[in-house]
Amino acid sequence: MAEEQARTPLFSALREYVARVRAPLHVPGHKMGRAAPSAWREFLGPNALAIDLTEAPGLDDLHAPEGVIAEAQELAARAFGAWRSYFLVGGTTAGLHALILAACHPGEAIAVPRNAHRSVLGALILAGVRPHWVRVAFDPDLGIATGPVLTSLEEALSGAAAAVLVHPTYYGIAGDTAAAIDLIHRAAVPALVDEAHGAHFPFHPALPPSALELGADGVVQSLHKTGGSLTQSSLCHLGHGSRIAPERLQEMLRLVQSTSPSYLLMASLDLARRELALGGREAWGRALELAHEAKRRIDALPGLRVRPTDDPTKLLIDVRGRSISGFRAAERLWEEAGVAVEASGLTYVLAVLSPGDSREQIDALVAGLERLSSEGDVPALPPEPPWPEVVLPPREAYLARKKAVPLRQARGRIAAELVAPYPPGIPVVAPGERLTADVLDYLRRAADAGWHLQGPADPALRSIQVVEE
Ligand SMILES: Cc1ncc(COP(=O)(O)O)c(C=O)c1O
Structure with missing residues (x-):
């Protein structure tokens, strides 16, 4: 072999x-x-x-x-x-x-x-x-x-x-x-x-x-x-x-x-x-050791905790205890410590390790995390998005003649685009789904709260693409 x-x-x-x-x-x-x-x-x-x-x-x-x-x-x-x-x-x-x-x-x-x-x-x-x-x-x-x-x-x-x-x-x-x-x-x-x-x-x-x-x-x-x-x-x-x-x-x-x-x-x-x-076992063995060390060191910092996941090389760091949002924590890690994390959410930052990392990177991450100070209250987590009502197959809706309508006039229409707010990164609506009152209410709150919205042609979501009927 x-x-x-x-x-x-x-x-x-x-x-x-x-x-x-x-x-x-x-x-x-x-x-x-x-x-x-x-x-x-x-x-x-x-x-x-x-x-x-x-x-x-x-x-x-x-x-x-x-x-x-x-x-x-x-x-x-x-x-x-x-x-x-x-x-x-x-x-x-x-x-x-x-x-x-x-x-x-x-x-x-x-x-x-x-x-x-x-x-x-x-x-x-x-x-x-x-x-x-x-x-x-x-x-x-x-x-x-x-x-x-x-x-x-x-x-x-x-x-x-x-x-x-x-x-x-x-x-x-x-x-x-x-x-x-x-x-x-x-x-x-x-x-x-x-x-x-x-x-x-x-x-x-x-x-x-x-x-x-x-x-x-x-x-x-x-x-x-x-x-x-x-x-x-x-x-x-x-x-x-x-x-x-x-x-x-x-x-x-x-x-x-x-x-x-x-x-x-x-x-x-x-x-x-x-x-x-040939060398994956040794290389990933090292990455795993480093990840365990990183977890120990981060868990020892007040207000921070690495949430255990099935793959320890993904450091999912819960920052709620520092009264700072994950988004701001990621910005400050970059600006103040030159640490670029993979992703951030309202409550966490995600740092990804691989065999390409060494203690030097962990030292930089830990030093950056140590400096994170409170920025006041962190907004509450959004509720789970409403369950979709599928009307058309995504293909039909996505490729249909479509038009943008103001969000407040979209009730009952069929969405022709995806809108997935981060957090939680789950589509609130996908092409072909009914824009019900619940869905529109959720979307309005997401837009007002300034969450990052993936998918819509209008990133501020003042309007939404719907199927022309
Ligand atoms: C879960 C998941 N699936 C699929 C993809 C698409 O992978 P690629 O970027 O290699 O096309 C991504 C990309 O980030 C992903 O996170």
Whole structure:
């Protein structure tokens, strides 16, 4: 296994090509860097531009792989415990689009947790698939979604062609994915898992089991988030015995991915896979030790507490005890200590650790946290958003003729856009849902309170896009 995983077929082929080619009479037109903007060339150095190639002799074709890309994908499948693995150059977003297009036919329904990433909603729009929304449980202190409510998942599975799970959440909460997959399989439909934040799970026993280990049919992982590859590079896997046919998935990947996939991104996947397979356990062991040390030190600071999650490398720091909002805490960490955290909410900041961190970064975080002083009362957590009334499939509403109407005149109309306030990051309304009095009241309060609103064309939400009727 180790000997095989030491190979990097795609990266090696790129190096061979660079050494051998005398006349690259093909695109990209920067010709392996020679015609690239000089500031760019100086900044990157010659090597990155030299391997920014497209299909050339010996470099295979992502859309019909038979050579080095096929080999590199097979090595990834073995490293991650998959039946088949596919390189993605459009991030996990592209993988979720392809998986949902592969698993469902137009007009069918899919069970989707309400806290699913907006790329899942994008897939429903592209595929013409209807959501059977699944309720999610909330952490009462921090107001973040934890996992799907299993009874709601069971209901949503009735008449659904597939189901989506998020494992783990952005905050490292894995929940009972094994039980959820079991329910989905009892309904005899594929379990599609968004494992954007869990690409490192297979490589250390103290981390939660990976979705593939739990029997998922299709999984997408942002290797760029935790696995060390370049931003936008991800992996899509089919599990052993998957209910999704590889040919159909490959067809959908051809639909959603560029015909000029970046070899830099793909080579970074090849190399990151080798690194994880050979040294992942040691590297993530170090990251976990560092995370435990960070937790101990932060918990010892008055008014601060790291909320334990399933992935200890996600430091979800509850700042309520300092009478400061998470948003302000994140701003001050940046301004006063040069510490940039991954995310913040009303009650928390989220710091993400990886093998790329060391004690120096923890010292900076702890020093920045120590200086946080009270800024008065923190606004109360928002209540759970109202439950949606779905009228049209998201595709029909999103692609319909639409118009902006003032929020106060929108009652009873059908939303043509998504609005997801942060916190709690759950859509209050998605395209195709009725703008009821409750929904509009919630949205008005969110806009008045100045929460960040993801989705609407009018960011201040004075107006909202509705389907023309
Ligand atoms: C839970 C989740 N799923 C999917 C995605 C999309 O991943 P990508 O950015 O790799 O396209 C993200 C991105 O942040 C995410 O947080």
